[in-house]
Amino acid sequence: MEGKIVLINGPVIKALHMQGFKMREMVMVGFKKLIGEIIILEGDFATIQVYEETSGLKIGEPIVSTGSPLSLKLGPGILGGIFDGIERPLKKINEISYGFIPEGIGLISLDEEKLWNVEIKVNIGDELKEGDIYASVQETNAIVHKIMVPPNVFGTVIDVKESGFYNIETTIVTLKQENKIYELKLYQYWPVRNPRPVKEKKSIFKPLVTGQRIIDIFFPLAKGGTCAIPGGFGTGKTMTQHQLAKWSDADIIVYIGCGERGNEMTEVLEDFPKLIDPRTNMPLMNRTVLIANTSNMPVAAREASIYTGITIAEYFRDMGYHVAIMADSTSRWAEALREISGRLEEMPAEEGYPAYLPSRIAEFYERAGYSTNLNGTEGSVTVIGAVSPAGGDFSEPVTQNTKRFVSAFLGLDKNLAYARHYPAINWLSSYSSYLPLLKEWYEENVAEDVIILREKMLKLLYEENQLLEIVKLVGEDVLPDDQRLIIETAKCLKSAFLQQNAYNDLDTYVPLNKQYKMLKVIESFYDKGSEAVKIGVPISVVANKDILEKIYKMKYNVPNNDFSLIDDLKKDIAEFFDKLIEKYRK
The missing domain is CATH 1.10.1140.10 (Bovine Mitochondrial F1-atpase; Atp Synthase Beta Chain; Chain D, domain 3)
Incomplete structure (x- = not known):
């Protein structure tokens, strides 16, 4: 099945002969096999957003189907990794092509050759259902990576490896369900735009303790909660998120540098590996995942980076961990939506943003929560999004729409920042709606008054x-x-x-x-x-x-x-x- 390029407009491609393709399907674009995603299907025509630089692409080059939506490979090797917006490892890319990401490098992801010490948890004859843990890997000093049966898969174990050293491509467990055979490896695929299923979403009752006084006492965050940190240039958004990443009592940190300046992202990439985890006195990277998508990287990949980060966070939540995701910043993500929308010639809404901006922001923050997982464990995803309103104007659309969907709002004040008062959280404009839910916990664990x-x-x-x-x-x-x-x-x-x-x-x-x-x-x-x-x-x-x-x-x-x-x-x-x-x- 093959389409043909008929129009190229930056990262937006239009193609003909696409009647056999599916909406949201991932495709290979042109002779360089650039990675793209179908976002509009109209009869024989399709519109594709490309996650790589499209310069040099020509009319008439082929579009080839992959048969699946944009998905992540989830398994050992994620923790401590530095990835781009579609989970390609930047360290490995740097070894292949020093200093830049070459076109058509493909969907390389987790290391397929590295051997992991796998501890098997099941025996032949065991009945397994979705979410059950069938093996574990001590991925870092801080975190045990639990290998789970993918959602919608279940059956009887008919073959299983012994505990030992295997790479992620080895079939560890074979399941049989009636006439179907499932070969389970050390990883699973999951489409980034689909929330991972849970057994039950629970009410929030535990704070995310950060060690930052103005947050913990005055405007508390909750495990499984949502928070926005808006602020103009130089007010300390990135520094505040660094403090939360280092000191919050989350088990795992996912940090997304979404459309930030290259020098800021470089600082993050250099600083994080040097940080020492106060829990273990080992590098903080042992329980951190960094997703770097700078402002000069392809705009479509920036739009995808948010979903990549939240999918990784949900995967670790399903193991029973409390995950905090730092998105810096959602304004750059919204700008990517605006740019793609403009190239698609969609009718603009307020300040040129697409009319669906509120629903996209809502979809992202909706994936936070405290839940009972499919395997019975409890985990949470806490989403903390920085917002960068132009000129520090909190009345602009991204800040206002984010405010509608988050329950904690830590507004940064430029006057406090210029007075060297950090964190520059304005106590008059900030709020937290979690106080009634956390009141009992605070009275039991801190003091009654x-x-x-x-x-x-x-x-x-x-x-x-x-x-x-x-x-x-x-x-x-x-x-x-x-x-x-x-x-x-x-x-x-x-x-x-x-x-x-x-x-x-x-x-x-x-x-x-x-x-x-x-x-x-x-x-x-x-x-x-x-x-x-x-x-x-x-x-x-x-x-x-x-x-x-x-x-x-x-x-x-x-x-x-x-x-x-x-x-x-x-x-x-x-x-x-x-x-x-x-x-x-x-």
Whole structure:
């Protein structure tokens, strides 16, 4: 079955004699056998998006069917790998063709020659159903790769290998189901645009603990949840995602560099292999997958890279792991949709984006979730997408449509970033809808009053924002002392708690219990200070420099495994104010 090219428009190809082909089928385009996907079928005509550079392609060259949709090879060798948008290994490509991806290199994927130490889990005569684990491979020091029966496959084991060293192409288990024979290897194929099936999607009840104070206490993320991190240029989107990748308590990280600048992606590719996993003291890459699709790579592959990443995440979720996927950035993905839509001559919607932009964004975030898998294990996919609105304008279509489909919104503020306040998450515009779902977990695992404390501190920040408007007009001196105390406490809260230093060993990651105790110290200062102000103690005395300095420095002085210094500081604050109140009452 062969078609013929009749039009070439960048990555969009039109072909004739295509009546035997299928929608979304993967095809080989031209004599170079470029990889493409059919996106429109009209009678004898088809429109194809090509995932490689099309320069040099000619009218009349053939289109050859592969018989399957764009699919990933899922098996040992994914972890620690660096792939392009359609799961081709960039390290291997670099060995074949140094410095660039050659045209027509084909769908090379996982290493087919490498031998893996396979532990067999089944015997002849066992009944297996979809999702069952029939073998395992210790893929890295951190992760055991569980080899599962693909969805929609089941039967009786009629042949099985012994435990030993095999490559991924070896048939490990043979299943028989009536007249059908299934040969199971160490990998399976899955079409990227189809969500992998689960037994049941569950309600969210566990937080994704990140060690970042403003996120964990003020705007918590959830395992199986969705989050958007929008921000203009230089506000720290990539740095925030790096911190989440390194410190969050997800088992596996999938990082998608989608349409980012080459120098930014180079920094990611150089930095990630050097990062040490705080759990194991081994390289973080042992539980990370990087998908690199820079802005100068073919635009169609950028559109596919998001689906490649989420499919890999779902595959590891099916093994019972908690996976966090970082997409940086979904704006570049939306721009790829816009470019392809323009070449297809579709009617543009708002700001030139296609009319189906909201549904595509929804489809992507919908694949997050906490679920019971086909094999009975529990796993989750948490999706954290960075959004890069032009000029930091949050009213543009990608940010607004993303906001509709995510439950946590961490808006980055350029004024905070320019003031070197990182993470530059604006506490006035950010929110998390997961708080009611996670309340019980926080009360059981942190403290009973942690949610009340959070609300109290946020209220202070809101009040301070209103007071600062008055201060701009008439100055701080005209405010009563109780309002000046709110400003002083909010200042303390911002510097001592919300601002976090990623380059300081103690401050880069903070356990939840320490976060709570730090917030209790600031609350103690405000409560005792309010008591003092009420009996007439001047704010200049209440805002004692020595006490405030100790509060500001606690994030650098208190070890993460011993909180006694925080308890001592709380006692010092109580003693200071008790003496002060006693003195002024006399």
